[in-house]
Amino acid sequence: MLNQAFAGTGQFAEIRDAVRGLCAKFPGAYWRQLDRERTYPEEFVQALTDSGFLAVLIPEEFGGSGLGVQEAATILEEVQRAACNGAACHAQMYIMGTLLRHGSPEQKSKWLPPIASGELRLQAFGVTEPTSGTDTTSLRTFAKRDGDRYIVNGQKLWTSRAEHSDLMLLLARTTPKEEVTKRTAGLSVLLVDLREAIGNGITIQPIRTMMNHATTEVFFENLEVPAENLIGEAGKGFRYILDGMNAERILIAAECVGDARWFLEKSVDYASQRVVFDRPIGQNQGVQFPIARAFAETEAAALMVREAAQRFDSGQPCGKEANLAKLLAADASWKAAESCLQTHGGFGFAEEFDIERKFRETRLYQVAPISTNLILSYLAEHVLGLPRSY
């Protein structure tokens, strides 16, 4: 039974309604089986693709809907609120932003229509490396120009969905770090066609994690990438991916809001119905206060997500808001998850309640795609003007 307190705003009601309808076809049992087998939700991703939800940010001229981050955030919030898992495909929405904003007209015409139709999946983003982590400018994967191609060598880690994507956006050094004046220079973005690359210079190794996330480590050994697949100008790749990160943070923050609302609804339902010592457990302040606090924090986070998305869509600077949204929403979903598990007692640990699965899934967002600690560092340095701490 849906509770209106967790329904969010009435904005984009038609999109919310349509996404809810689609998600209703993928109930908890579907996700539990995938989770047990650590398999990719092919049918769910295909349904989202067929309905055009993953192409919401692609302009109409390339076959998408040409809408903004606000609509995309609404879609992902509803996916999570329905206990589905948008992490299987959310990157399809924002990775293409780099191609859209910085790709040549020929690249956009070639790649965006098949991405919009679902013929091609662009869900893999090769950035993080074993030795560099969040210190992106220290990455070591190198793409050496050789005539009309680049030769790529190196390794990426935590590259999610690489096994289920046709294309990968790759950030690699094209000028050695010691030869550039600024550490952010000398990085370039390449579009890698995984259909040709796997077995011909790329090896993908899946990493089993505490949740079903399809993450991998990717090895590059003399991978040949056509020079025409360079996005924008060589050496400016770091800037290109930075402006996509705000969209990523806003969208994942929206997912956290969806998670939080699902946890809160489960908590309220259970606390209202579960009778112990002749009264509902929700009558106890010890049970209701953590739920109420998580609710308050969720609503505050949702407002920040909306503010960040509106600023993004209207072209205003939104680094502060996007980071605040991600921090607050990830904290809210984690707090809601914790109170939900505690409210349910032993039942929360039973698979059939889906709580333990969602608990594991939402924990990720304290760490990815950006650690909450790094957000605090960003806010301290770039918003509050405190000395750089790292």
Added chain:
Amino acid sequence: MQIIVPIKQVPDVALNIKVKDGEIVQEGISWVISSWDETALEAALQLTEEAGGEVTVLSIGTAKVQEALRKALALGAHQALHIQCDSSAGWDSYQVAKVLAKTLADQDYNLIITGKQAQDSDAGLTPTMLAEFLGLPQVTNITAFKDVSDASITLHRKGDDGIEISKMTLPGVVTVNDSLAEPRLASMRGIMMAKKKPMETVDIHSLGLAPEVLQSGGLMTEVVQYEKPDERKEGRRFEGDETETVPEVMQNLKKNIGLFA
């Protein structure tokens, strides 16, 4: 083939609807298209996809019903007609059928398809009254359409022990059983296209209806108050070896509800 689908916007029954002092608490209600009307729309869309033509959706109410009409357009209806009124709360089936009949009197169509009843009132009276007021044939509870043309249609009607097959001349009115088709879901493309499809708004007072038809509350019948059924008590699960649990279940059935006494 031109098909009219009247749709009703109803409270979402998936929500926890509250009743206070005999009235439904309006705050927090979410409104959706009555599910049987969604089946009717799906049937109309399938018919026009096979035989050509257009689907017009129609609804009576405040500006809020445009949300339901817009959703119907997103699902594939070609145009929408909104009969705008200040409030249709409390109207009975007779009033609704009168307004629909007056609206459709000068429209050009082959078929009117509706849900067999509305999800909120469950009365199932409006389609039959509408057929009567328009002087049209009607077949109810349809599970399948065959041999579709602009002049006639073959209808499969579900009965208790079999299927009744009828041929109806057109224009006519049909109500559908929800087993006829699974309503489709709106796609992002459909939602975008819906914004560009025509939606005409007509003031209900411009239809020339008798004043009593538009009176607040029911004209032939009146809902006096609402009551919410008692909530079901929590179930009990018997776990363990069946040689122990079965006697325990039997004992409980005897003791608590008097079975096998």
